[in-house]
Amino acid sequence: MGISSPGIGSNIPVDSIVSKLMAVESAPLADYDKKSASYLSQVSAFGNLSGALGSFQGVLAGLTSVSSFQTLVSTPSDATVMTASAASTAQPGTYRVNINQLAQAQTLASGGYKTTTAAIGLGAKTTINFSLGTVSGGSFGIAGTQLGASLSSGGLSPGSLSINNTVIASDGTTRSARLLADAINAKSTTTGVSAKAAATVTNATLFGAAGASTFGDIDTSGGGTYALSVGGVEIAAQATGVAGGGAGGVSAASIDAALTGNTAVTRALADANITVTGTAAAGTLQFTNADGSNIAIAEAVTGTVTGGIGNSGTANIGSSTTAVGSISLVSADGSPITIGGTNPAGAGLTAGVGGAYLGASFTADSTRTSGNIVIDSSNNTLQGIMAAINKGGFGVTASIVSDGSTGTTATPNHLILTSTATGATSTMKITLAGSGGNPPDPDLVSLLGYDPGGVQNLSQKSAAADTLATVNGIAVTSSSTSIGGAIAGVNISALKVGSSTLSVSKDSGSLTTAVSGFVKAYNDLTNQIKQLGGYDPDTKTGGPLLGDPTLRNLQASIRRQLGTSITGLQGTSLTNLSQIGISFQKDGSLTLDNSKLQKAITNNFNDIAGLFAAVGHGSDPDVKFASSGTNTKAGDYAINITQLATQGTLQGTNVLPAETVIDADTTWTVTLNDTTPPTLANTATISLPAGSYNPSQLATLLQSSINGVSAFSNAGATVTATVGDDGKLKLASTNYGSKSNIHIATATGTDISAVFGAGASADGLDVAGTIGGYTATGSGQTLTGSPGAPVDGLKLTITGDTVGSRGSFGFSQGYAYQLNSLAAGYLGAKGAITSRTTGLNNTVKDIAKQKDAFSARLVDIEARYRAQYTALDTSIASMNTTASFLTQQFAALAKQ
Template structure:
């Protein structure tokens, strides 16, 4: 308020400020009542805030009890955690397991030949497309050694001659056959990772060509042995044709008889005949075969025999047939060393490739295509282009320090034996791919392997209680139901899975503690303490009492959908006394855990189940009512699809540079993210292989995978090609238009895309909202918010869907309703805030009126003060005049 000085009149004056201040103090007295109202409202608001905080704290304690998995938690104990770690979900069952891990999963890695520079151009720069496909490779990986030399066959391999992957292979004079060498190598396979197989030993194709009749003189004898087994013999004085002949040799071999039996016992087989000159002997295990003609007598006492015409002198004959070994590894290169590895038919250095292998494409793995041209045809450019593609391969460059040190290394982003790579190259407009690029990057396990495999794609292999398990990953979730294993090394360990009752008890004890704390807070807020003579902040408050009453009523209710022996809190040993305090009987709780462990989840959480195995409960809302409902499906969800109008031929050729524009699960209006150009690898395919190629190529588009869109390709019973979106419902669709190369119509004809449809039906005869394969109860119905998924089967009656709400779930919903802006406390708090605002507005209006009153008072008393001043001045003037008159007398 303003202030002015009083106007003096003679010796006195009016103190306007003091007068106005006194008057305004009286006028301002009603402001205190406004402040008192505001303080009262704020105290109430603070009390409701404290109550809301207590309810919120209680609600947070319900988290573990509303989660279904919390009640099915199991603990795991691993004997040797250096081998693996484990965790169990609610789907697991208690049990004990012995686990032996024999192999770890790994990704395939390929290395190119060395290049002098990483920035020099590779090839001529013509457009070449790299296609990466993924699948499994059959066949052995390793090294084919050359045949053992005659020196080895007679004298063996000296010790120290051969080292494999850093381990010396023990050899000596007895290591004189492929069989013996293989045995020596396999004796060290645990440390080398290399196994050896001896190839079959076979005698020369023309060994018996020109075999002549044997004749012996007076002192001559003749014997033919194969592998130490006598095949034929002739004494002295036997004329040519009367003893050993090609025909007699064949007769002895044909059996039955001692010769045939002895050969079979020695694992020696034969083909051809001596008479025709193509007789060959074979030992499948790679042992040597010695063929010997032993003669005696004077010179010329024996004529004829192997390779000698009748009458030609036979001075005896001996030859040893040997074979070679084939080395195999788990897929990595084999490093060969030693003082003389050539004796074993091997060359020093690292090497290895697939032998007699074949590649089978896995259509479930997205393919990847990369274009190389004159803008990126360097080692660095190729690396960057592959990495930018963001597919199933990563690329890097390593330098090995050699004269041509730079090598491109390609590694699959996935582990597992079905993630092996095949890299094919295609040119543009029917032209072949760039020869230099093909020589650098082409890789087909069943054909040219221009890159070197340094690590093979392989699965984790283990046994669980003696049962063989294979997994593409070292993280295994399907070996033991509900148990996830993370393998860290090979080895053996035990695993035990047990019910985790301690966690359940802790959660229930936490619930009791939290509820009692909330109950205490509410009691203190609404009660009067006669000892301190203080009332609670919300004494006799209907809202607070309503909160208390609803909580107690819910906890004292009987659950719907639970068995009669497990539908009240008392079944778990929980009870509430007359003061509202909750207590826990641990003995009764333990009995419930022991006898009804699986039913406890329904006491606290919201759970749903279906009688049909192809119907899954998904979720519910606070509005969903407990009960058992009949499910009827009137129309199953379908997928968008495109089917060729005629059967495909047995073999289909895709031209180079074939590119189609594919729209997958596109929207209205269209979204460019749902449309992409798809490169189809050139080649001639069977119908089934073409389906795999198309599926893999489309699913390899990064924008599709980012949107979660995939396709499945197949050949139906009529031989027609079918492309379908993996998505169900009205948002599922696929369409294709031509780009270049082989046309879409050449495969599909005039086929028209068919859009998917949503599931339709009712739950308990009430309407639902169908979306894809899910059905959700409509608002306002007893099934509101009940969401289920129908994954298969057919239209018609599909059994029942049951839903129950446990105490913790209902309490959580109740707490949410209390705290909601439109709920019991939320609306009350909002009302109080509005009242505080109204009082503040009233106070402001009153305060604004006080300024007007003060101005009026000041104006009135200022005028009065002025009047008095004028009167005082007149009085002074008169006094002066009168005084002057008196003086003049």
């Protein structure tokens, strides 16, 4: 039986001996751990360096744009009236701003309907077209009828009329349209409504009818007298004893003579603001007072008189009639007018809420979209119409609002239409057309028909309006509450009507903060580099990256870039950091002299950006800097253009007639800015409302209809339509380049040849040319320097109309831009730090594998040692047994 415990048989300390031997054999394991710890320490150090460099890059990223250094502060004196922001192109100064009106969208409302799901009309297919544009001429308000007959004698009693819940002051003296208009205008500040008196005109049949006079010759031979006055002016008189038709008698002819030419009568009438039309002899004589004052026509008679107004050969006992005018109300902001009071009819008005455009015309805006919806038996309900409009996406939204009325006869549901954009060009016009030669459904026309220049079946609740303002006394208009362009580089946001001053000044505080942030970020990075790669003579220890080439290269590169002057700057004297107060200290850190920086801000505010950001300036203002790449080199580059970018066009060959008729059910298929292979979303069908269009209207119709296609607008694809001096229509994609194209084909109805003739489509071309003599690639109006050249990645936008030499373009890379690019080369998935860290981690893994392999060998070594010493132990134990046996035998023999 073998020995189970080493050393028992031989008394040799096998375990102790093996343990000591293995301790010597495993000594290299500590070296592996030491190496791993060293490499892991470097990995951690590079992690700290990456974090510090990332923080440095984060600061630099905000300093690579010109706007970071050329910001201006805009401060309104009254922030409740307006706010403002200023771009770097703005000029410092103080401006006076008056906001007189805020932009708003138009809102229209229908009459009431009992339910939202009941059918409207018979379901006949009806196409409804929505177009947006501007209302011109006329006014929005209420046209009154002739004032009450009793007003000229008794006036308008107090409380008879209220407008927008404000009582209009009136009494027994309010006896004419002019006086009533004056009373209404006295309250216009409160009501928002003004009044205009229509001209007062005497009855058209007062002196005759059907072209024949009814004024009989005056006969005073019976002993009477006669006098005819108009507006208090005596125009004819006859003394007693004159027979009818006698010499010097009053007749239609004598009245006409008195009213013709420069006579005493005509002068007196003119002084009374009264004009004359027609003649008494023809029975058409009328008198007009333009200001709306009453006109009294009186016949004064004494004694026996025959003849006169409407009287031929019969007794005239005298007469008096007063012509009164009417008024019209105008809403200042296009909102409905509420009429009330105890006797609004006396003022020629009807109680209730109303208002419509009067004497106005509508002009479609070609820059706005136009769209159609089709209503038939499947969707001819309020809900169906609302859904169809909202799905259209052509600048109008629909909703249904209940007024809360109840009862069996209540009609609480109203369709509300609102323009999605504000501004005067957002006024709606809604036209309806039938299909297949049939008229539109009359019930739908009653619901939706709306033309500011015609029938208005919808009521306007708020008018489309622009923001109206003055800036330093100059009137400005904006379609939204944002006002741009009035002050170069400044955008004003109007909040309410009111006045404010606006101060625009250099934002020296932000610039100082940006420069100070750059200095601090550099110093923080420098301190981190010192901790990681420096040597402490006191403790005689070095940082974990002491002597590391990656760290040394990074530090040297940063210092080298900061010590080099900026090149490529045009028209500036600032080329290095010391000129704005930044300089190196003995310990390698940066310091900032604020007084020197403030001097630079005062004298060279716009040039400081060039020291930090990527800046591009061209001698040709139509060559603009778009962007640059990490491989773009600073320098001055000559620009040569061999081909300008063009737009895809469809040029008509027909001279458009005065009127072009578009038939009902006309649809065209439009393909805009399509690709190769074709993309389905780039083709759509448009519907053109039936009608007769002049060339300008036709261009507007096509432009707005195409731009109203949501698939096009979502892709940023739009067109312009123009009629040239040659009378031919041209459609052009607003995009430039080889991806710009437009094609149209007839689907149904009027053929496109009626508008474009044979038509000629031409796809757009990309800009072509060179930058600094190096090849460049064009895409639309953008020219990009080719890889491998100093202009690699430099993107320029080329506009204008000149080919050939376009001057020079200077490009410079400021310190922040250069260092940001440098940092990017060290960071990221392929950066130097990442590569270095990956290498160190791989080394640690290799060391771990070596350690595992060595540990595996130690197991074998220990097993060998144990086997050897176990064998020795067994051998010695055997010999000890033999010796013991022999001793016993020898002892036994000795006894014998």
